[in-house]
Amino acid sequence: MSGLWQDKLRKIDPYVPGEQAQIPDLVKLNANENPYPPSPRVAEVFRTFAVDGLRLYPNANATRLKTALAAHHGVSPTQVFVGNGSDDVLALTFQAFFCSEQPVLFPDITYSFYPVWCSLFRTPYETVPLNAQFRINPRDYDRPSGGVLLPNPNAPTGIAENRAFLEDILAHNQDCVVIIDEAYVDFGAWSCVPLLEKYDNLLIVQTFSKSRSLAGLRIGVALGSETLIRTLEAVKNSYNSYTMDALTIEAGAASVEDDSYFRATCRKVMDTRERCAREFEALGFSVCPSSANFLFVTHPTARAKDIFLAMRARNLFIRYFDLPRIDNYLRITVGTDDEMDKLLTALREYLAQANV
Numbered sequence: 001m002s003g004l005w006q007d008k009l010r011k012i013d014p015y016v017p018g019e020q021a022q023i024p025d026l027v028k029l030n031a032n033e034n035p036y037p038p039s040p041r042v043a044e045v046f047r048t049f050a051v052d053g054l055r056l057y058p059n060a061n062a063t064r065l066k067t068a069l070a071a072h073h074g075v076s077p078t079q080v081f082v083g084n085g086s087d088d089v090l091a092l093t094f095q096a097f098f099c100s101e102q103p104v105l106f107p108d109i110t111y112s113f114y115p116v117w118c119s120l121f122r123t124p125y126e127t128v129p130l131n132a133q134f135r136i137n138p139r140d141y142d143r144p145s146g147g148v149l150l151p152n153p154n155a156p157t158g159i160a161e162n163r164a165f166l167e168d169i170l171a172h173n174q175d176c177v178v179i180i181d182e183a184y185v186d187f188g189a190w191s192c193v194p195l196l197e198k199y200d201n202l203l204i205v206q207t208f209s210k211s212r213s214l215a216g217l218r219i220g221v222a223l224g225s226e227t228l229i230r231t232l233e234a235v236k237n238s239y240n241s242y243t244m245d246a247l248t249i250e251a252g253a254a255s256v257e258d259d260s261y262f263r264a265t266c267r268k269v270m271d272t273r274e275r276c277a278r279e280f281e282a283l284g285f286s287v288c289p290s291s292a293n294f295l296f297v298t299h300p301t302a303r304a305k306d307i308f309l310a311m312r313a314r315n316l317f318i319r320y321f322d323l324p325r326i327d328n329y330l331r332i333t334v335g336t337d338d339e340m341d342k343l344l345t346a347l348r349e350y351l352a353q354a355n356v
């Protein structure tokens, strides 16, 4: 038998998500999941859903969910795209919008899935270094490119840029699609939605996984001009018409319609974040100013990897990235006050006994 068929297989290094361990009493602060349950209206959809309807294919346009999102954001339903998590939406945007020979630009420190999609779809790209404070210099993006991709707030730093900064990027990049990944925008950053009126090359991507406590349901959203959304739909319908199942469409719409629950949950996460940022500082950590549901921290003497392993041994899961420039940082998801207190107590003990 020849093994030559193996040479024809795709060789690729995939993205590695935060570990999903099944351990009792685990404090899971490693994947930016929300510690609070989704809106009770989502539970109601699950209780009352007519299972007989599953005989039929779902509505390929996900009209019910798009209508709810359009009302929520004050845009037309034709400016809304939904997909199976924002990772699915982002993967489609690469195929729909990054089709030139010129490199797509994104920061060197950012969501580590972006270079993986570039490699999967053979999209040329260039990373643009953040400065020493992990900030983006907008002037670095004043040049022809195949597209611009920026998360705001950025991941894994949590740092958000303001309206003037984002308008500046858009004003200087009108000959390509500019994608702003707003996965964490609901935790206190400024959303680009008002700029959609002015820039028809702007695409905003959001997710239900963080601020809406629905990571397990998989809902991602894109907002943009009708031309961008029509192009995304065409790519999706050339690949899989039914990325959204019938139950998810209903549950997602129910979540969007419960705005007061949504806002109260985001507020709780932000309050815990601000309290804990001060507590980490009291333990000697430097804390990046966060507008997200996580804190990105580094300690002057204790090594991040050692802290990560010591916390892991106590069933306290946080995130460590073995990547250039950030390999002495930890990304800590904001959990409940009780979960954060457990982590803070363990860190206090560790730093005292490690003699660092």
Ligand SMILES: *Cc1c(COP(=O)(O)O)cnc(C)c1O
Binding pocket: 032, 084, 085, 086, 087, 088, 111, 151, 155, 181, 183, 206, 207, 208, 209, 215, 219, 220
């Ligand atoms: C979490 C995250 C996503 C993906 O979220 P989904 O669960 O796939 O919707 C996309 N971008 C960034 C920056 C994220 O942190």
